[in-house]
Amino acid sequence: MELKTKVNAEAGKHDLVITREFDLPVELLFKAHSEPEIIEQWMGTKVLKFENKKHGGWQYETTDNGKVVFSANGVFHDFIENEKITRTFEMANAPFGVQLEFAKFEKLTDTTSKITIHSIFESGALRDELLKMPFAQGINYAHNRLQDIVARLK
Amino acid sequence: MNLRRDVFQAIADPTRRAILLLVASQSLTAGAIAANFDTARPTVSKHLAILTECELLKQQQTGREVYYHLNAKKMKEVADFIEPFRQMWDDRFNKLEEIMKNYKTK
Numbered sequence: 001m002e003l004k005t006k007v008n009a010e011a012g013k014h015d016l017v018i019t020r021e022f023d024l025p026v027e028l029l030f031k032a033h034s035e036p037e038i039i040e041q042w043m044g045t046k047v048l049k050f051e052n053k054k055h056g057g058w059q060y061e062t063t064d065n066g067k068v069v070f071s072a073n074g075v076f077h078d079f080i081e082n083e084k085i086t087r088t089f090e091m092a093n094a095p096f097g098v099q100l101e102f103a104k105f106e107k108l109t110d111t112t113s114k115i116t117i118h119s120i121f122e123s124g125a126l127r128d129e130l131l132k133m134p135f136a137q138g139i140n141y142a143h144n145r146l147q148d149i150v151a152r153l154k
Numbered sequence: 155m156n157l158r159r160d161v162f163q164a165i166a167d168p169t170r171r172a173i174l175l176l177v178a179s180q181s182l183t184a185g186a187i188a189a190n191f192d193t194a195r196p197t198v199s200k201h202l203a204i205l206t207e208c209e210l211l212k213q214q215q216t217g218r219e220v221y222y223h224l225n226a227k228k229m230k231e232v233a234d235f236i237e238p239f240r241q242m243w244d245d246r247f248n249k250l251e252e253i254m255k256n257y258k259t260k
Contacts, residue, residue: 005244007236012166018240020247028254038257042250115247131239 009131014124016131018117026113030082030105033115045070052079058087074098082107089119096130097122161228164208169193170201174210174224181214181223 009016022029032038036047039060049059054076062070071092078086085103090096102118121127165171169191176182176190188198202222205211209228214221 003240003244005240005247007240007243009236012163018243020243022247022251022254024251024254028257029250031257032250032254038253041253042246044246044249131236 009127012124014122014127015118015120016127018119019114021108021112021114023111024113025111026082026105026107029113029115033085033103033105034079034081049073052076054078074101096126161208161210161231164204164210167201169198170205173198173201173205174229177211177222177224181221183219183221187222 005018005020007016007018024032032042034052036050039045039050040047043060045060045062047058048061049057051057056076056079057073058076059073060071061068072089073092074088074090076085076087078084082105084105085101087101087103089099089101100120102116104116104118106114106116108114121130165174172191173187176187184199184202185195187202188195191198202211206213206222209225211222212225214223
């Protein structure tokens, strides 16, 4: 089975590319990236600031029991509806530096679309450090939250 | 020559990647591998030493010849390296898709 989300990170390079095709019109895919309330749902983080225009700032923060577990921020350089978002991305209190991120939105058919996120790091070593982060923790976190919700339904 | 143990440094080189592809289908001697490249034999030997050092290649003595073959386990580790990151994005995007499908029908 072909993987829906692909990550291409070539050895020795200082960038990575994430691609994914969606059973969604490009307008809805873009909306999911431009409306803070929707971003909060699928990213599982709070959106503290979201100025979706050239030179606008953005800031995400995730807390767990009052403790900040994830915080990221940056500036938009381009915000072109249904086409492209160019922004900088910096994770607070993390040693990965600032990344330049190009998110390209493409219409495939009336009901399908594709996103291509090209992320550029200051060095290949910084990129590899980020990739080596224990992402499983984040996934477990989401899983635990799901369990909480299911437990409440019982 | 400084031998690097880091597999990512090892596969960053195009000649070394070509060597890995070559031995992926069959075990070969250093001479047989070198015959596939225009590069000087000692250069190929250095590449083989690096690939062996970081365990992407394994040596096997057969009679007087030493054969190189691919260490599949190590190659899988390289692939697994980005898998958690990919998985994280896959989870996020699956959620995004689900949310927006409901959004559409609202």
